[in-house]
Amino acid sequence: xxxxxxxxxxxxxxxxxxxxxxxxxxxxxxxxxxxxxxxxxxxxxxxxxxxxxxxxxxxxxxxxxxxxxxxxxxxxxxxxxxxxxxxxxxxxxxxxxxxxxxxxxxxxxxxxxxxxxxxxxxxxxxxxxxxxxxxxxxxxxxxxxxxxxxxxxxxxxxxxxxxxxxxxxxxxxxxxxxxxxxxxxxxxxxxxxxxxxxxxxxxxxxxxxxxxxxxxxxxxxxxxxxxxxxxxxxxxxxxxxxxxx
Amino acid sequence: xxxxxxxxxxxxxxxxxxxxxxxxxxxxxxxxxxxxxxxxxxxxxxxxxxxxxxxxxxxxxxxxxxxxxxxxxxxxxxxxxxxxxxxxxxxxxxxxxxxxxxxxxxxxxxxxxxxxxxxxxxxxxxxxxxxxxxxxxxxxxxxxxxxxxxxxxxxxxxxxxxxxxxxxxxxxxxxxxxxxxxxxxxxxxxxxxxxxxxxxxxxxxxxxxxxxxxxxxxxxxxxxxxxxxxxxxxxxxxxxxxxxx
DNA sequence: CGTCCCCTTGAATGAAGTCAATACGCGTGG
DNA sequence: CCACGCGTATTGACTTCATTCAAGGGGACG
Numbered sequence: 377x378x379x380x381x382x383x384x385x386x387x388x389x390x391x392x393x394x395x396x397x398x399x400x401x402x403x404x405x406x407x408x409x410x411x412x413x414x415x416x417x418x419x420x421x422x423x424x425x426x427x428x429x430x431x432x433x434x435x436x437x438x439x440x441x442x443x444x445x446x447x448x449x450x451x452x453x454x455x456x457x458x459x460x461x462x463x464x465x466x467x468x469x470x471x472x473x474x475x476x477x478x479x480x481x482x483x484x485x486x487x488x489x490x491x492x493x494x495x496x497x498x499x500x501x502x503x504x505x506x507x508x509x510x511x512x513x514x515x516x517x518x519x520x521x522x523x524x525x526x527x528x529x530x531x532x533x534x535x536x537x538x539x540x541x542x543x544x545x546x547x548x549x550x551x552x553x554x555x556x557x558x559x560x561x562x563x564x565x566x567x568x569x570x571x572x573x574x575x576x577x578x579x580x581x582x583x584x585x586x587x588x589x590x591x592x593x594x595x596x597x598x599x600x601x602x603x604x605x606x607x608x609x610x611x612x613x614x615x616x617x618x619x620x621x
Numbered sequence: 622x623x624x625x626x627x628x629x630x631x632x633x634x635x636x637x638x639x640x641x642x643x644x645x646x647x648x649x650x651x652x653x654x655x656x657x658x659x660x661x662x663x664x665x666x667x668x669x670x671x672x673x674x675x676x677x678x679x680x681x682x683x684x685x686x687x688x689x690x691x692x693x694x695x696x697x698x699x700x701x702x703x704x705x706x707x708x709x710x711x712x713x714x715x716x717x718x719x720x721x722x723x724x725x726x727x728x729x730x731x732x733x734x735x736x737x738x739x740x741x742x743x744x745x746x747x748x749x750x751x752x753x754x755x756x757x758x759x760x761x762x763x764x765x766x767x768x769x770x771x772x773x774x775x776x777x778x779x780x781x782x783x784x785x786x787x788x789x790x791x792x793x794x795x796x797x798x799x800x801x802x803x804x805x806x807x808x809x810x811x812x813x814x815x816x817x818x819x820x821x822x823x824x825x826x827x828x829x830x831x832x833x834x835x836x837x838x839x840x841x842x843x844x845x846x847x848x849x850x851x852x853x854x855x856x857x858x859x860x861x862x863x864x865x866x
Numbered sequence: 867c868g869t870c871c872c873c874t875t876g877a878a879t880g881a882a883g884t885c886a887a888t889a890c891g892c893g894t895g896g
Numbered sequence: 897c898c899a900c901g902c903g904t905a906t907t908g909a910c911t912t913c914a915t916t917c918a919a920g921g922g923g924a925c926g
Binding site (some may be wrong): 464529 | 656679681683684685687688689692703704706707708709711712724733742745746749751753754755757759760763764767804805806846848851853855861865
Binding site (some may be wrong): 585 | 881883
């Protein structure tokens with residue numbers, strides 16, 4: 377839950393009361409195993425889900441088996457505000473690592489946000505950022521070549537992790553296999569591998585086991601033509617801040 | 622405005638009162654010329670925009686000039702519920718054809734939707750569908766080859782136009798240049814051209830001037846691995862219908 | 867009737883995919 | 897403790913899809 381609070385505070389400063397209200401979202405906790413589906417295309421979305429720990433991915437599969445990962449959920453991410461409006465999921469969500477998430481019934485969500493409008497705005501901010509990320513992924517796949525694509529993805533993930541306090545200096549966990557990276561970037565595993573080799577050779581990354589080190593984030597951003605503005609992290613909602621200290 | 626109503630009614634049946642309320646959104650109308658920017662990356666979003674007629678595109682540009690179109694706005698589309706939460710735009714919107722759109726001040730929007738909750742749900746549905754479309758574009762760019770990509774795009778556009786009554790039988794307007802198609806599908810104009818040639822040769826499309834004919838939509842869907850479920854068009858919100866006839 | 871924009875076509879090049887074999891790392895069980 | 901097996905990573909040779917460069921054509925409009 378603290379990841380979530382930490383993230384929302386990139387948008388507005390929350391009051392103590394707001395935080396207490398948020399803590400009510402943590403009452404129904406569920407675990408998922410590696411590779412387990414959290415929800416599948418066609419299922420009816422019944423609850424809101426909040427990532428407490430671990431990594432998930434959102435993905436779609438074509439009839440012939442091709443798979444595209446269309447997003448990552450990191451700790452502190454909310455899986456789809458409001459989806460319960462829709463009758464069925466048009467995509468699936470799977471656990472990449474062991475995952476803990478909070479399930480929030482729509483009624484509870486409505487009750488809490490009705491009483492805390494600033495909180496609701498922070499949640500909308502979260503949703504708008506997720507949309508912006510999705511657009512950026514479209515740009516990534518449409519315009520960038522292999523090296524740029526992977527560099528851009530690594531920058532995004534690193535910065536998102538840093539926002540929730542999950543980096544240590546210039547390193548972070550990176551539990552994604554090369555096959556999954558391929559399904560994310562629209563490349564084959566072979567080509568992902570070669571691209572990573574090149575990035576290592578250029579000293580842009582150190583990636584070993586499940587740990588990623590980015591010796592020079594600026595350099596990596598440059599290679600990936602990464603501009604973080606789409607993450608809207610600069611306390612844009614400061615005008616909504618509480619007066620309370 | 623009727624396009625908008627027609628579209629929302631794919632989700633819930635609106636009461637006469639709802640429709641009257643919606644008509645209040647049409648008080649501030651603006652025109653844009655071909656290729657004119659509606660709003661630019663970096664600008665502050667101040668109003669909600671509703672497409673009355675014409676086509677717009679949402680796009681992002683990289684420093685080195687590469688451009689990716691990340692979405693089309695067709696008549697009846699709403700350009701970003703809620704963006705006024707964000708301080709600045711992370712992308713631009715441009716008119717592809719002459720465009721008429723309604724500008725809705727946030728206050729008016731809040732007032733109207735507060736009084737008409739079912740309307741608000743329909744608007745959320747609209748926003749969620751837009752997100753789903755964005756995800757599908759990610760899949761399109763990541764997994765499909767040139768032919769599939771273009772076929773998929775044409776299916777989507779055709780069906781979205783049909784939803785708002787802008788098709789006639791199996792034909793519709795299609796004012797997109799091949800260069801813009803390239804920026805949309807992540808291909809060069811040359812390759813777009815060759816791909817269209819092949820589609821014509823296979824009898825999948827007749828595309829001449831700004832008119833598109835799809836002789837056999839099923840066939841085109843098959844080629845594009847197009848599954849319309851992500852458009853959520855099946856009156857999913859029927860349980861919210863008004864009792865009023 | 868010329869100009870501008872858009873579409874079309876050909877030939878050469880290049881980036882990424884395919885196929886296939888091999889190597890590594892790690893947990894399990896003999 | 898070592899052998900085995902499985903998932904993941906790596907590498908090489910070849911192919912294919914898409915880009916690049918460059919030149920020409922066609923139509924709308926002033």
